[in-house]
Amino acid sequence: MAEIIVPELAESITEGTIAQWVKKPGDKVEKGEFIVELETDKVNAEIISEEAGILKEILAEEGDTVLVGAVIAIVEAGDAAATPAPTPATVEAAPAPAVEAPKAAPVAPVVVEESSSTERVIASPAARKLAREKGIDLASVSPVDPQGRVRVQDVAAHGTAPAAPAAKPAEAPKAATPAVDESRVTVEKMSRRRQTIATRLLEVKQSTAMLTTFNEIDMTNVMALRSRKKDQFQEKHDGTRLGFMSFFTKAVVAALKKYPYVNAQIVGNEIHLNNFYDVGVAVSTDDGLVVPVVRDCDRKNFAEIEDAIGGLAKKARDKKLQIADLQGGSFTITNGGVFGSLMSTPIMNGTQAAILGMHTIQKRPIAVGDEVQIRPMMYVALSYDHRIIDGKDSVGFLKTVKELLENPEDLLLES
Known part of the structure; x- marks a missing residue:
C-alpha cells in the first residue's frame, strides 16, 4: 500500500488546492501515472503515483486546500479490487479516541484530540515543526491570522499558560454571509492563483x-x-x-x-x-x-x-x-x-x-x-x-x- 503525498514544490509553497482528480476510487493506476492536479499560487503541478495498483481511497476532494506533506490518497498494490472507502456514517460511529484502528480513520493525525474541539488545526509546516519541538499543542495556540491559520510566529509567541479554548480568534471574524439573489448575482469562487x-x-x-x-x-x-x-x-x-x-x-x-x-x-x-x-x-x-x-x-x-x-x-x-x-x-x-x-x-x-x-x-x-x-x-x-x-x-x-x-x-x- 502506498500513500499519495502532496510533494514539496518550492520553499515558498506550503499548500495547494486539489484542482482535479484524474482517477477515481477503484481505478487501476500505473507507476508514474498522473492521478491528480494540484493548483498552487504559482503553478499547477501534476502529482503521480509512485506505485502501481488500485486507487483505494481519496482523502481530499476537488477544491480542498491541502498542506505540503499531507496524505491525499491511498494506492493499494496489486490488481485486487479496491476496498470501498468507509462512509461518513461509519467513520462517525467509530469512537474518536480509539487507537487500535488507525487505518479506518486516515485523517486522525490532523484531528484535535481534545473533547472541546474536533476541528482541524490549520498551520504552516514550519509552525507544526516548531510546536513539536517545544511540545506545544497547536489547538492551544492563538493565531494572529484572522482566518485562523497558525504560523511559526504564533507558536514562538505562545506563552506557558494554556490558551482558553473559548477565545479562538478564528471564530471571531465569522459573520453571517448576506443572502445572495442568484437571479441577479453570479457567485464565482476565486482560484488559489x-x-x-x-x-x-x-x-x-x-x-x-x-x-x-x-x-x-x-x-x-x-x-x-x-x-x-x-x-x-x-x-x-x-x-x-x-x-x-x-x-x-x-x-x-x-x-x-x-x-x-x-x-x-x-x-x-x-x-x-x-x-x-x-x-x-x-x-x-x-x-x-x-x-x-x-x-x-x-x-x-x-x-x-x-x-x-x-x-x-x-x-x-x-x-x-x-x-x-x-x-x-x-x-x-x-x-x-x-x-x-x-x-x-x-x-x-x-x-x-x-x-x-x-x-x-x-x-x-x-x-x-x-x-x-x-x-x-x-x-x-x-x-x-x-x-x-x-x-x-x-x-x-x-x-x-x-x-x-x-x-x-x-x-x-x-x-
Whole structure:
C-alpha cells in the first residue's frame, strides 16, 4: 500500500488546492501515472503515483486546500479490487479516541484530540515543526491570522499558560454571509492563483513607496527597421519572428546598466544591487497574470530573447510553467498595449524595485522640428519604489529607453 503525498514544490509553497482528480476510487493506476492536479499560487503541478495498483481511497476532494506533506490518497498494490472507502456514517460511529484502528480513520493525525474541539488545526509546516519541538499543542495556540491559520510566529509567541479554548480568534471574524439573489448575482469562487495575485498586489501597494513616471516614444524608426529586417531575420533564425519585445528588453538592459538602483531590491535594511539582468515578462492566461523570467538578457541576442519569450508564453498558456521559470527576476516588463491600453500605472512585481509598462501604438500629431507630423507613438510608464530610486534615476532610466528605441542603431551598438 502506498500513500499519495502532496510533494514539496518550492520553499515558498506550503499548500495547494486539489484542482482535479484524474482517477477515481477503484481505478487501476500505473507507476508514474498522473492521478491528480494540484493548483498552487504559482503553478499547477501534476502529482503521480509512485506505485502501481488500485486507487483505494481519496482523502481530499476537488477544491480542498491541502498542506505540503499531507496524505491525499491511498494506492493499494496489486490488481485486487479496491476496498470501498468507509462512509461518513461509519467513520462517525467509530469512537474518536480509539487507537487500535488507525487505518479506518486516515485523517486522525490532523484531528484535535481534545473533547472541546474536533476541528482541524490549520498551520504552516514550519509552525507544526516548531510546536513539536517545544511540545506545544497547536489547538492551544492563538493565531494572529484572522482566518485562523497558525504560523511559526504564533507558536514562538505562545506563552506557558494554556490558551482558553473559548477565545479562538478564528471564530471571531465569522459573520453571517448576506443572502445572495442568484437571479441577479453570479457567485464565482476565486482560484488559489487569483487569491495570491490579489494578496501580493495589495502587499506591494502597502509596503512600498510606489510612484509612476511617464514618457512617450516615437516608434517610427523601430517600426521601419523591423519592417526592413523581419523577413531576413525570420529566415536566418529558423522561423523566429522579430517583435517589439526584444527591442524593449535590450533597451531596458542598457538602461539598467546605466541606472543600477532600478535593478535593485530592499532586503531588510540593505540595498541589494543585482549584477544580473533576468527580466520578467508578464503573460496573461485564463487563470490570471504570471511573470516568467528570461535569464541573462544581457548575454542574449534579439533572436534568443524572442525565442525565450515565445517559449515561456506558450508554457504559461499550456499550464506547463515550472517553479524555476518564475523565480529570481530583477525587473519586469508588462505590455498592456496588446489589449489596447493607452496608458496605465503598473504595479511592481514582488520584491523588485521597478516595472516598465508598454502600451498601444497610436498615430498622433506631434511636433517634429517646426512641423507637425503624424507619428506612431507609444506611452510608456515606469512604476518604481521611491525608497531606493530617486526621481532623477527614474526619469533618466525612462529617457534612456526612449532614446535607444528612437535610435535603434544605437540600441544595436549597446547590445
